[in-house]
Amino acid sequence: MRKKNLQPLSEKSGVKNHALEEKSLSRRKLLGGVALAGGAALLSGCSGEKEDCAGGPAVLGKKRQLKMVTSWPKNFPGLGTGVERLARRIEALSDGSITVxxxxxxxxxxxxxxxxxxxxxxxxxxxxxxxYWQGKSPAFNFFAAVPMGMTAAEMNAWVRFGGGQELWDELSASFGIKPFLAGNTGVQMGGWFKKDISSVEDFQGLRIRMPGLGGEVMKRLGATPVTKQGGEIFQALSQGNIDASEWIGPWNDLAFGFHTIVKNYYYPGIHEPGSSLSLGLNKDIWEDMTPREQAIISAATAAENDIMFAEFNANNARALDTLVNEHGVKLKKFSDDILTQLGRLSAEVLADAARTDDMTKRVFDSFSKARHEGIRWGAISEQAFAHARSLVDN
Incomplete structure (x- = not known):
């Protein structure tokens, strides 16, 4: 009887244990699925409070079709192509939920x-x-480039870790815009001049295309600054409407063909030592975006800021060789006397701008602090290394 009763008991236990194991496994799968979904939501920046979080990281909510206007000619190297690259990156990161x-x-x-x-x-x-928006507030100049200002690396440090972004957000918010760093052309050239510039007096009466506060420095030197968009510079030079022009650097200058009109090519460009470009997004749209959509915009602009800078550095070096060796361009350096005067006037221009209003003063103070920190660190880091390298590799 005992053996007869043991077998059915064992079979029943097996069925019961198997059922318990299946139930436990199902529970673990359910909990695991919840954990994975929760982790995906965290990675996507989804708080779980909006309906668009329900589908996991691939779902961004409503489709967005955004229009981006630019200051650049269509598909122009570096600027126009960089904007297209930025737009495609936003679309790719959003899995097509945001089109630009x-x-x-x-x-x-x-x-x-x-x-x-x-x-x-x-x-x-x-x-x-x-x-370009200095007519709205002089403070905007500091988030692009100012004469004798900061390099690209120093600008990035200030905006991202020196309080610059917070001030920029505050300034732009008053106009309904959310700003981002979204490109950098690096140190620019001094420009193209129809005549030799050997002294400060040679700037007297010179009609030169130069925007922003750099144009104000030219004005105080006795020149006449002119603001023209990129696509208008070649015609203005060729027709004699201007005597000189800065644009960006060898890569873009070669593409515009300035070397076919003018041969004197001066450096350095103290007016734009590290020209930051920006994406400005309508603030209402920004605030309507989900956390993940906002993260996509932030990531895409940060990537373009880095990639465009690298692209300009690579292509400027090659284009300069082409201009000098194939097109007979005369590469010339501003004298130390000219650079010293440019530096003195630049300090005056920035100080005068800071007195415009409280917002500009706060931006100027923050910018100046970061600039001085950059100068001190740069003197014993990149500048010191560049000098050491030049001793053995010219």
Whole structure:
């Protein structure tokens, strides 16, 4: 009887244990699925409080079709192509939930009309240089480039870790815009001059294309600064409407063909030592975005800021060789006397701008602190290394 009763008991226990194991396994799968979904939500920046979080990281909510206006000619090397690359990166990171239509200068608004278009909601975002908006506030200059200002590396340090972004957000918010760093051309050239510039007196009466506060420095030297968009410079030079012009650097200058008109090519460009470019997004759209959508915009612009800078450095070196060795361009350096005077006047111009209003003063103070820190560190880091390298590799 005992053996007869043991077998059914064992079979029943096996069935019961198997059922318990299946139940436990199912529970573990369920809990695991919940954990994975929760982890994906955290990685995607999803708080779980919005309906668009329910589908996991691939779901961003409603589709967004954004219009980006730019200050650059269509597909122009570095600037126009960089904007297209930025737009495609946003689309790729969002898995197509955010699409971006890029409009070159003049297609939807003029080259200098992006700020108003985005502020007023006629476009969703712009890509430009902030000094184009100095008529709105002189403070915008400091988030692009100012004469004798900061290099690209120093600008990145200030904006990201020196309080610059917070001030920029505050300044732009008053116009309904959320700003991002989204490109950098690096140190620019001094420009193209029809005549030799051997002394400060040679700037007297010179008509030169130079925007922003750099133009004000030229004015105090006795020159006449002119603001023209990139696509207008060649014609202005060729027709004699201007005597000199800065643009960006060898890569872009070669593409515009300035060397076919002018041969004197001066350096360094003290007016733009590290020209930051920006993406400005309509603030209402930014605040309507999910955390993950905001993270995508932030990541895409940060990537382009780095990639464009690398691209300009690589191509400027090659283009300069082409200009000098194949097109007979005369590469010339401003004398120390000229650079010293440019530096003195630059300090005056920036100090005067800081007195415009409280916002500009706060930006100037923060910028100046970061600049001095950059100078001190740079003297014993990159500058010291560059000097050491030049001793053995010329």
């Amino acid at each position: 239509k890029v409009y070159a200068a003049g297609e939807l608004v003029g080259a200098l009309g992006g700020f108003d278009a985005v502020s007023q909601g006629k476009a969703d975002m712009y890509h430009a240089a902030e000094y």
